[in-house]
Structure formats: C-alpha cells, structure tokens
Amino acid sequence: MNTTFDIIVAGAGHNSLVCAAYLARAGLRVLVLERAREIGGDTCTEELTLPGFKHDACASAHTLIQTSPILRDNELGLDRYGLKYLFPDPVLVMPFRDRRSLTMFPNRDATVKEIARFSERDAQAYEQLLLDWDAIKASYTRARYNPPAKPSNALAALEATSRGLEAVRWRFSSAVETVEERFEEEHVRAFFLWMSLMTMAWVDEPGTGLLPLSITAGRQAFSWTTPVGGSISLPRALAGVVRECGGEIHTNAEVMRILVENGRAMGVVMANGTRRCFHSSRQAFAGCHWTRDARR
Ligand SMILES: Cc1cc2nc3c(=O)[nH]c(=O)nc-3n(C[C@H](O)[C@H](O)[C@H](O)COP(=O)(O)OP(=O)(O)OC[C@H]3O[C@@H](n4cnc5c(N)ncnc54)[C@H](O)[C@@H]3O)c2cc1C
Incomplete structure (x- = not known):
C-alpha cells in the first residue's frame, strides 16, 4: 500500500477513537486499525438475544465522561453524529x-x-x-x-x-x-x-x-447516563469526526507488530502481512492497545 499517515492508532475502542478524533481535527492524517469486525471495543451494542433487540455487552453507563470537555463543552460536536444522552428517572x-x-x-x-x-x-x-x-x-x-x-x-x-x-x-x-x-x-x-x-x-x-x-x-x-441507541453511539459519533477530518478507519485489521528503525516507529505490520507506514516527517504511533504479538 502506498498511502502514508501521520498517525496510526491500533484499536477502535472509544478511548483510541477520542485520541484519533482530536489528532485528525488537529490536521494530522490518521489511520485507525481495528482487529474486530466492528469498532467500539467494550463500548459495543449487539443483538445478543432476539433480532431487533440490542444490548450493551459491556459498558452501559456513560457517566464519568459527562464531565469531560468532549461532552461538557461539546468540543467535538458529537451531537452532529446523533449522540444524545438520556438521564433515567429513577437512577x-x-x-x-x-x-x-x-x-x-x-x-x-x-x-x-x-x-x-x-x-x-x-x-x-x-x-x-x-x-x-x-x-x-x-x-x-x-x-x-x-x-x-x-x-x-x-x-x-x-x-x-x-x-x-x-x-x-x-x-x-x-x-x-x-x-x-x-x-x-x-x-x-x-x-x-x-x-x-x-x-x-x-x-x-x-x-x-x-x-x-x-x-x-x-x-x-x-x-x-444512557446513550440513545446504546453504547455504540459514542464510538460511532467519534468515528464520524475522524472521517470528516479525512481520517480512515479499517476494521478486520489487526496490528501484529510495530516497525521500528533507528529507534523510531516507522509503521505497522498487519496480521495479513501488509505494512502501513507513517509519513516520513511526522510519524507517530498512538498504540493505545496491544496484543502480545504487537508488543514484540
Ligand atoms: C462487563 C463490563 C462492563 C462495563 N461497564 C461500564 C460502564 O457501565 N460504564 C463505563 O464507563 N465503563 C464500563 N466498563 C469499562 C469500559 O467498557 C472500558 O473502560 C472501555 O470500553 C475501554 O475502552 P478502550 O477504548 O480503552 O478499550 P477497549 O474498549 O478494550 O477497545 C480496545 C480495542 O482495540 C482493539 N485491539 C486490541 N488489540 C488490537 C490490535 N493489535 N490491532 C487492532 N485492534 C486491536 C480491540 O479489538 C478493541 O476494539 C465496563 C467494562 C466491562 C468489561
């Protein structure tokens, strides 16, 4: 592949996506590589029981993030991508x-x-x-x-x-x-x-x-605090920001190894053997999550 990036983010859980969204908004060319079929990591919503019934498999309460500038000050404008919170009564x-x-x-x-x-x-x-x-x-x-x-x-x-x-x-x-x-x-x-x-x-x-x-x-x-549409609404909105700023998000894309030359990260090797490389002058690896193999 010839395309180069300033930033490669391994994993598309919501924390990596926050990082990717801010970096993309700052003008850097960002690539997010997620090994799973869907983005979201543990902030996922799936049809686990009957068709049409969606469940949060892990995280459900988005309480702590309410005090973050991301939501408190709407820094990323996530509402533009449909992110809306409900505040149930009773709690x-x-x-x-x-x-x-x-x-x-x-x-x-x-x-x-x-x-x-x-x-x-x-x-x-x-x-x-x-x-x-x-x-x-x-x-x-x-x-x-x-x-x-x-x-x-x-x-x-x-x-x-x-x-x-x-x-x-x-x-x-x-x-x-x-x-x-x-x-x-x-x-x-x-x-x-x-x-x-x-x-x-x-x-x-x-x-x-x-x-x-x-x-x-x-x-x-x-x-x-419950997002309308389930937990997945948060990573989806973050992915919207990454993409609107020119970033790319690839799923079924597992990072196996970080390429290091002269002590600097140059890119990553994917599970299918392909390489994704950084732009020569502004390389960085935002590796928020690592498999055992990726640490080697
Ligand atoms: C059962 C359960 C209930 C929870 N409930 C709540 C809750 O109600 N409220 C709350 O605030 N928090 C809750 N949490 C915690 C919350 O889900 C996590 O803190 C949060 O999802 C972590 O997000 P993350 O982006 O850091 O990592 P993750 O969500 O773990 O995302 C990591 C992503 O990286 C991908 N990945 C890993 N290695 C690679 C690789 N080598 N190449 C490519 N991709 C890779 C993974 O597939 C995954 O998608 C809960 C957690 C669990 C398990």
Missing part, C-alpha cells in the same frame, strides 16, 4: 432479599428521603458525602483532563482542597472503610458498596476509599 432501584428496596432518584432530596426510610443518620451522612465530593471534585477533574502529574502533585492538589488532609486520608482508605465509617444501616451500606464496585476494583483494597463518593455523586448528578 436505579436496588432490591434486597428481605423484599425492601432502595431507589436513587435524580432529585437529590428524593434520594435523601429514600435513605431516611432506612436511617435518618445515614440520610444526613449521604448529604455530607455529596458535600465532601463537591469540595474535592475539581482537583480530580483537573487531574483527569491534563497530562499525568507526579503522585506527589496529585496528593498536594487534594490536600489543597477545603477538606485538606482528611481528603488524603479518604484517598488511601478502602471503599469498605469509607462506607463503614460514614453509614450505619446494613441496606444503606450494601447500596454504597455496590456503587463502589462499578469500576470492578477490590473494595477492600486501600486506595479505593474515594469510590463511594465519586461514583455515587456522579450517578446523583448525571443519573445512569
């Missing part, structure tokens, strides 16, 4: 074995009232949890959307919030410790621990202590 209902249930509503006061059915004290603790997250969330959002800072700088930013050293202590606690410290009633504790499991982290591991705050506050603010 979720948690049934318990004793036939009781706890419902979270987008309306904060309604959620507080619901928790109060189990414990007045825990209802107040929930309000305090949201206040605590409000006090520290800016330092987290800054960290997420800026180049990685040294751990010491990240901790200093947390300590500089109005919650000071206390916030650093939460950061190093486990989610279990946070929940046990803040809530007393067993249904309420179960609810917050389940919320903390959303990132599949071990909730008794030190370092997970802020999950009960961040995940619950995210759901409280943005509900169980």
Whole structure:
C-alpha cells in the first residue's frame, strides 16, 4: 500500500477513537486499525438475544465522561453524529432479599428521603458525602483532563482542597472503610458498596476509599447516563469526526507488530502481512492497545 499517515492508532475502542478524533481535527492524517469486525471495543451494542433487540455487552453507563470537555463543552460536536444522552428517572432501584428496596432518584432530596426510610443518620451522612465530593471534585477533574502529574502533585492538589488532609486520608482508605465509617444501616451500606464496585476494583483494597463518593455523586448528578441507541453511539459519533477530518478507519485489521528503525516507529505490520507506514516527517504511533504479538 502506498498511502502514508501521520498517525496510526491500533484499536477502535472509544478511548483510541477520542485520541484519533482530536489528532485528525488537529490536521494530522490518521489511520485507525481495528482487529474486530466492528469498532467500539467494550463500548459495543449487539443483538445478543432476539433480532431487533440490542444490548450493551459491556459498558452501559456513560457517566464519568459527562464531565469531560468532549461532552461538557461539546468540543467535538458529537451531537452532529446523533449522540444524545438520556438521564433515567429513577437512577436505579436496588432490591434486597428481605423484599425492601432502595431507589436513587435524580432529585437529590428524593434520594435523601429514600435513605431516611432506612436511617435518618445515614440520610444526613449521604448529604455530607455529596458535600465532601463537591469540595474535592475539581482537583480530580483537573487531574483527569491534563497530562499525568507526579503522585506527589496529585496528593498536594487534594490536600489543597477545603477538606485538606482528611481528603488524603479518604484517598488511601478502602471503599469498605469509607462506607463503614460514614453509614450505619446494613441496606444503606450494601447500596454504597455496590456503587463502589462499578469500576470492578477490590473494595477492600486501600486506595479505593474515594469510590463511594465519586461514583455515587456522579450517578446523583448525571443519573445512569444512557446513550440513545446504546453504547455504540459514542464510538460511532467519534468515528464520524475522524472521517470528516479525512481520517480512515479499517476494521478486520489487526496490528501484529510495530516497525521500528533507528529507534523510531516507522509503521505497522498487519496480521495479513501488509505494512502501513507513517509519513516520513511526522510519524507517530498512538498504540493505545496491544496484543502480545504487537508488543514484540
Ligand atoms: C462487563 C463490563 C462492563 C462495563 N461497564 C461500564 C460502564 O457501565 N460504564 C463505563 O464507563 N465503563 C464500563 N466498563 C469499562 C469500559 O467498557 C472500558 O473502560 C472501555 O470500553 C475501554 O475502552 P478502550 O477504548 O480503552 O478499550 P477497549 O474498549 O478494550 O477497545 C480496545 C480495542 O482495540 C482493539 N485491539 C486490541 N488489540 C488490537 C490490535 N493489535 N490491532 C487492532 N485492534 C486491536 C480491540 O479489538 C478493541 O476494539 C465496563 C467494562 C466491562 C468489561
């Protein structure tokens, strides 16, 4: 193949596509190579049961990304490609074995009232949890959307919030410790621990202590944010931006190896043996995802 590119992105999951979309919009010629039949990775929507019934096979709640400039400021104009979010009411209902249930509503006061059915004290603790997250969330959002800072700088930013050293202590606690410290009633504790499991982290591991705050506050603010058409609507919209800026996306295209000459990436070798090369003066490899073979 003769076509050359400034950037080659291996994988068309939504993270790689975000990277590809910004680079394409910056004027670089971008090629995205996806080994699967469809783009999207774990942000996929498939007919898993009956024809016409589409399911999100992995990711379903697009909550965290709501605070990203991509959506918050509509930086990429993804709505032009049909991306639209729903904010379900109620957010979720948690049934318990004793036939009781706890419902979270987008309306904060309604959620507080619901928790109060189990414990007045825990209802107040929930309000305090949201206040605590409000006090520290800016330092987290800054960290997420800026180049990685040294751990010491990240901790200093947390300590500089109005919650000071206390916030650093939460950061190093486990989610279990946070929940046990803040809530007393067993249904309420179960609810917050389940919320903390959303990132599949071990909730008794030190370092997970802020999950009960961040995940619950995210759901409280943005509900169980659901894209119309399923999770796949996000990667499809991102792919629209890549293509409108002249980028190409190829599926059934597995990257096996990165070509390196004199210490510089020159291109990639595909599973079918073809090579895709970079433009000689501006080469870069945005390899967000690697197979074992691709690492060789
Ligand atoms: C069961 C489950 C539920 C989840 N629920 C949620 C949720 O509700 N909300 C949420 O925010 N997150 C959720 N997540 C996490 C979320 O799905 C992932 O964090 C996200 O999809 C990761 O996106 P990514 O682009 O980094 O990688 P991926 O989605 O993994 O995409 C990687 C892509 O690269 C391709 N690829 C890999 N190697 C190569 C190669 N050598 N050549 C070419 N292509 C290659 C793969 O085929 C894939 O398409 C869930 C994850 C799982 C597994």
